[in-house]
Amino acid sequence: MCTAIREGRLSPGTRLPSTRGLSRQLGLARGTVTAAYDQLAEEGYLTIRPGSGTTVAHISKPAPASAGRPTTPTTPGHDLRPGLPDVSAFPTRAWLAATRRVLGTARPEVFGAGDPQGHVELRTALVGYLGRTRGVVTTPDQIVIISGYYRGPSLLSGVLAATGIHTVAIEDPGHKLFRDVVRRAGPTVLPLPVDHRGARVDALTSDTGAAFLTPTHQYPTGVPLHSQRRQALSA
Numbered sequence: 001m002c003t004a005i006r007e008g009r010l011s012p013g014t015r016l017p018s019t020r021g022l023s024r025q026l027g028l029a030r031g032t033v034t035a036a037y038d039q040l041a042e043e044g045y046l047t048i049r050p051g052s053g054t055t056v057a058h059i060s061k062p063a064p065a066s067a068g069r070p071t072t073p074t075t076p077g078h079d080l081r082p083g084l085p086d087v088s089a090f091p092t093r094a095w096l097a098a099t100r101r102v103l104g105t106a107r108p109e110v111f112g113a114g115d116p117q118g119h120v121e122l123r124t125a126l127v128g129y130l131g132r133t134r135g136v137v138t139t140p141d142q143i144v145i146i147s148g149y150y151r152g153p154s155l156l157s158g159v160l161a162a163t164g165i166h167t168v169a170i171e172d173p174g175h176k177l178f179r180d181v182v183r184r185a186g187p188t189v190l191p192l193p194v195d196h197r198g199a200r201v202d203a204l205t206s207d208t209g210a211a212f213l214t215p216t217h218q219y220p221t222g223v224p225l226h227s228q229r230r231q232a233l234s235a
Contacts, residue, residue, distance in 0.1 A: 001036075005045050005056055012058040016046070019054075044078050050091055082219065118145025153178050153212060157185030165209030171199050175219050178212060194218060198225035201232050 004010045016022070019037060023030040037054055040046045047057045059077060110119070117123065123140035130136040146152050160168065168182050172191035179189050192211060193200040199213050213233075215225040 002040060002043070002045050005059065010056045012056050014056040016054045016056065047089070049089070050094060117141075118143070150177060150181065153181045154185070156212075157182045157187065160210050161186035167207055167209050169204055169208045169211040171213065171218060173220055174214075182212070194221055194223070196223055198223050198229060201229045 001010070016037075017025065019030050019033045022028075023033045026033070037046060037048060041048045041054075041057075044059060045057055046054055048054050120140055122145060123143040126143055127138055127140055130138060144155070146155065157168070166187050167190060168187040169190045169192040170179055170182065171194050173194060182189050187209070190208060192213075193203055198215070198218055199211070201211075201213075204211060211233075213225060215230065217224065
């Protein structure tokens with residue numbers, strides 16, 4: 001499909017079949033088709049908007065260089081710097097509709113400081129979502145809503161230090177910010193090697209009190225943690 005898009009056989013804005021319909025046509029599992037759509041969207045070939053379907057994205061084509069003339073640098077079609085999401089894809093309409101629906105029926109206390117763990121309604125909804133999508137069995141009192149992704153390692157590092165854990169392994173290569181967050185909390189950071197199967201969990205020793213891992217998309221390699229290594233960690 002990406003070849004057809006690059007060659008212009010699928011023009012920008014073309015509406016593609018739903019994952020359910022395409023899976024029937026090709027005789028594939030719907031999950032396989034969904035994963036392929038998601039990958040093409042991450043690479044900039046498709047635009048996926050909930051409720052509006054999937055369409056071919058507008059991709060920039062480099063202009064041919066003139067023979068004998070120096071080429072002029074052009075503005076890249078996509079900003080691939082890490083930590084910068086495509087905010088143009090934010091579902092503004094759906095977000096506004098949900099906000100109006102919730103605020104229109106919310107109790108007055110919702111507008112106060114609230115529970116430091118997060119609103120119980122949100123945590124209850126997450127219990128069902130995590131069970132359906134991730135197979136996680138949990139309860140609302142075991143969930144904590146945080147203000148941002150980096151807040152998680154900060155809180156966990158403080159908890160680990162308070163319980164007497166002095167050594168923490170972090171993937172190497174990995175995000176420098178995570179290492180800094182853990183160091184500020186007190187524990188010593190040990191590098192954990194990463195290969196084509198993700199973190200080398202066999203390199204963990206009995207002296208390691210905890211390990212920070214990224215199971216689905218390791219930064220900066222992008223590899224997922226292999227299932228055998230996940231099982232080894234939970235054994």
